[in-house]
Amino acid sequence: MQIIFKEKHVAKLSNLLKIFILKNTKYASTFPVYRNCTGLSRSIGYSQEPLFLTKYLKTKMKVTGPITVADYMREVLTNPVTGYYMHRDVIGDKGDFITSPEVGQLFGEMVAVWLFSEWQKVGSPNPLQLVELGPGRGSLSEDLLRVFAKFGAANVVSLHLVELSPHLGRLQAQRLCGDTTKENEPNSVENHYRSGTSLxxxxxxxxxxxxxxxxxxxxxxxxxFFDALPIHKFQKTEAGWREILIDIDPSDENKFKYVISRGETLASRLFIKKTECRNHLEVSPESAVIIQHLVDRLEEDGGIALLADYGHNGTNTDTFRAFKRHQLWDPLVEPGTADLTADVDFSCLKDAAGDRVVTYGPVSQREFLINMGIAVRLEKLLKSCKPELKDRLVTGYHLMVDKEKMGDRFKFFALFPSVLKEHLQKFPVAGFHNA
Structure with missing residues (x-):
């Protein structure tokens, strides 16, 4: 596929950012080529854990009865002892998924350019906190720090990572800070549990x-980040909305199966709108809570938020699934050995945010990255990088922007405090205009 370079796509950025995209060619880096492009990457390990987790879930169901899909996801993914994310290397070609920041530097650079551009437009408030939710291996944060340092902003920036996994936290620390981080004691009065200084x-x-x-x-x-948060699943029946639960399969006690609740559940009463017209629904209350916390911060302290995930705008229905070794997998088989995920419903995030913020998107990853000048940046890197890197750069580019790959599947969504509404009309937000 021919790459068409259009410098008009960087027209709405500041001159400083245009210089970075068009002229800074120092950081062409290598990356492996991956065969799939789906969500957070997690590897298989600790062969005894899946058996322990299956036994634990069975015991829980025997005591309490069927459990919600949300409870199942929470136990499988973040149980402190056996949780899928908690104790293993979860990103890369040896895992189950690959994420855009791991494909190469282009994704992280475009996100960093966007953040820096929007920060400039609101007057470059100082000090500035860069906050990443679910940082994976730290690849995106590494790109953010590099770009902000390139623009001379390293002395006003601090980086704040929200991470549950002890193992991933250690990987991030090594990547970003080398051996300089310090872990706080469990009884520490500090809000953070680890700290260090980046390179x-x-x-x-x-x-x-x-x-x-x-x-x-x-x-x-x-x-x-939001795709891995627990969801409740609901099915419309002749008797009304019922919640989909998970129980032991009576035909084989080593397996699980979906069941329909006999009546309404608390979740079905709380989370389903009377105007809902779909027959199958997935709702993530935890996502709504996090969005509301985020909106509180943007409104009271000032800030900008950019979310990237695969999802939809209130149209999709049954999306709960698992991935194992880069292939689709039954979420109920061998829990703890595959990643569980569901599409993000951006319409629900908008509803949770309310009118205290101005939102943009969701737009496709393809549209956002092209609008931010990724093709122009690639062209400049190709002119300066070693010959053996060119194919990898081009492959990574297509993986991120092609419609049949990550380009249309993934979406970008931005939030600004509503006090900036008039300001944003005068200074349009980069990345969300038509390509």
């Missing part, structure tokens, strides 16, 4: 919750 001299802190991050002006980014 650019930027202070870096780790937290378990967004609420623990200090309350200052923040640029918040979340890439493939």
């Amino acid at each position: 650019h001299g930027t202070p870096v802190f780790w937290y378990h919750r967004l609420q623990d991050v200090p309350r200052y002006f923040s640029c918040v980014v979340a890439n493939e």
